[in-house]
Amino acid sequence: MSVSSDVILVIDAGTTSTRALAFAPDGTVLAVSQAEITQHYPRPGWVEHDADEIWHLTLAAMRDVVAGIGGTDRIAAIGITNQRETVVAWDRSTGKPLARAIVWQDRRTADVCTMLREAGHEPEVQAKTGLLLDPYFSASKMRWLIDNEQEVGEAARAGRLALGTVESWLAWNLTGGAHVSDASNASRTSLLPLAGATWDEGLCDLFGVPAGALPQVVDTHGELGMTASEILGRAIPITGMAGDQQAATVGQGCLSPGQTKATYGTGAFVLTNMGSEAPASQNRLLATVLSQQHGVRSYALEGSIFVAGSLVKWLRDSLGIIDSADETEALARSVADSGGVVIVPALSGLGAPHWRPEAGGVISGLSFSTGRAQIARAALEAMAHQTHDLADAFAADGARWTELAIDGGMSANDWMAQDIADVTGVPVARPEMVETTALGAAKLAAAGCGMHASLEDASVRMRGALSRFDPQMADGVRVARLAAWQAAMAAV
Numbered sequence: 001m002s003v004s005s006d007v008i009l010v011i012d013a014g015t016t017s018t019r020a021l022a023f024a025p026d027g028t029v030l031a032v033s034q035a036e037i038t039q040h041y042p043r044p045g046w047v048e049h050d051a052d053e054i055w056h057l058t059l060a061a062m063r064d065v066v067a068g069i070g071g072t073d074r075i076a077a078i079g080i081t082n083q084r085e086t087v088v089a090w091d092r093s094t095g096k097p098l099a100r101a102i103v104w105q106d107r108r109t110a111d112v113c114t115m116l117r118e119a120g121h122e123p124e125v126q127a128k129t130g131l132l133l134d135p136y137f138s139a140s141k142m143r144w145l146i147d148n149e150q151e152v153g154e155a156a157r158a159g160r161l162a163l164g165t166v167e168s169w170l171a172w173n174l175t176g177g178a179h180v181s182d183a184s185n186a187s188r189t190s191l192l193p194l195a196g197a198t199w200d201e202g203l204c205d206l207f208g209v210p211a212g213a214l215p216q217v218v219d220t221h222g223e224l225g226m227t228a229s230e231i232l233g234r235a236i237p238i239t240g241m242a243g244d245q246q247a248a249t250v251g252q253g254c255l256s257p258g259q260t261k262a263t264y265g266t267g268a269f270v271l272t273n274m275g276s277e278a279p280a281s282q283n284r285l286l287a288t289v290l291s292q293q294h295g296v297r298s299y300a301l302e303g304s305i306f307v308a309g310s311l312v313k314w315l316r317d318s319l320g321i322i323d324s325a326d327e328t329e330a331l332a333r334s335v336a337d338s339g340g341v342v343i344v345p346a347l348s349g350l351g352a353p354h355w356r357p358e359a360g361g362v363i364s365g366l367s368f369s370t371g372r373a374q375i376a377r378a379a380l381e382a383m384a385h386q387t388h389d390l391a392d393a394f395a396a397d398g399a400r401w402t403e404l405a406i407d408g409g410m411s412a413n414d415w416m417a418q419d420i421a422d423v424t425g426v427p428v429a430r431p432e433m434v435e436t437t438a439l440g441a442a443k444l445a446a447a448g449c450g451m452h453a454s455l456e457d458a459s460v461r462m463r464g465a466l467s468r469f470d471p472q473m474a475d476g477v478r479v480a481r482l483a484a485w486q487a488a489m490a491a492v
Helices: 051-069 110-118 122-129 138-148 150-158 166-175 201-207 244-251 309-317 327-333 372-396 414-424 436-449 455-461 475-489
Strands: 007-013 017-023 029-036 075-082 088-091 161-164 180-182 216-218 221-226 237-243 260-264 268-275 286-293 296-305 342-344 362-364 404-407 428-431 466-469
Touching: 007 051, 007 166, 007 436, 017 051, 017 436, 029 051, 051 166, 075 166, 075 244, 075 436, 088 138, 088 150, 088 166, 110 122, 110 138, 122 201, 138 150, 138 161, 138 201, 150 161, 161 166, 166 180, 166 221, 166 237, 180 221, 180 237, 221 286, 221 436, 237 244, 237 436, 244 260, 244 268, 244 286, 244 296, 244 436, 260 372, 260 436, 268 286, 268 372, 296 372, 309 372, 327 372, 327 414, 342 372, 342 475, 362 475, 372 414, 372 475, 404 414, 414 428, 414 466, 414 475, 436 455
Parallel strands: 007 075, 075 237, 180 216, 260 404, 404 428
Antiparallel strands: 007 017, 017 029, 088 161, 221 237, 260 268, 268 296, 286 296, 342 362, 428 466
16 A cells, blocks of 8 residues: 555445445545446346446446546555345356346245245254345345346356356456455355355255355455456555445444444344354344454344335335435424324335245324324334344344444434334434445455554544434333334234
8 A cells, every 4th residue: 555545445336326435544435426226126026236237337436436536546445345145147258247136125036945944944054154044145046047047047057157246246347357255245145154164065055056156255354356457547456345234333333242233224234243153043133244354254143124215215206205215304203103103114025033025014003194294204113113123132142232323324314213212222323424334344445455453443543423312212102112013013
């Protein structure tokens, strides 16, 4: 790293958009460029992306940010964070995608997962990987592509197939052909044992995924690759890679066992740092790799909620109840309560701790007095209700929360942040910069390139101010809210 190279360039490839950000050594954002990703819904329950679009939009955003900070010479290293579990299939010889990417929200492999579960394979999969049998994870998506997309199947039989999640696809394009996946993303495929350095042959056979099509598993921070010089004008090291929820955990500074964060984006994801020992949930939570350096891992316990910000987007785009997401806070404050309306947002099935891919959404308690405000408030209340279900599961697994660090676009809503504190009974802390996913990738890359001495040092030096929300709700109100939620859940 030269004296003038004082910027970390981060790629944040999310579900609905991809962007590039430039971070100073203290965590200040110097420039941002963002573009929306086209969402394809060919059938109910199917969600797809164009992998070429993701790459070209990401490249354009990177170049835009580089121009905004004065050129490539300022960049010390690149960090990548991404939507997890989404699967891309491409041809090793041409580098071209062979089908649309299957997005993490996609439920098309629910029947396959049910079949494997009924055949008794879930205990083995969970023991090895920390994951349950659900279409959320990557392996069943990979097999579906091989079986149902002709070009993917042909490439597999010819030994030309490359399979990977989004960070792997981006790394391939950035480097000109390096096929790698960091351990945090690899741990979301159902093919990597929590304690294993690489892919498990038995799991690959179970899901029918050729191990030769999979990337090399690498650290989350360190020397992970080098960009081709034509990408940005000179070769730049890639020194940080992590799935979005692991990156957000790092971004929140949850580097010690017991520290917990919740990210409210398209979905909502809670991770508790569990240290160097891989956890084993008895309450249908997930165990996952949090970070890895020099082959040494730290782990997290995770609860995944499939629908969070996407519920507000649905209210806006499909129902026309609101014109913008920002309206929900004012609408929620405009009424004393939801008027008995409860929303169970199972628009993509139910995630942890229920794991019901077949579930559909419910809006209960409607009456002639129900208006926009009650529905908007009920949508925000659903975030606290779902979080409370996870809090109970974490506590039952011996990981009771003492404070919840929140982030993601939805967390900017003060009303919702207070409601989460009230319903869970746990103090909530929110950083000044709620987009901590990108910050976490910046911290990983900064530690990986030596800008900061360690991940802990990067976390201290790149930390911002916090807002705090303490529980205030009366016990009787909380009990009534949760009873109404459970009644609505019983109807799903």
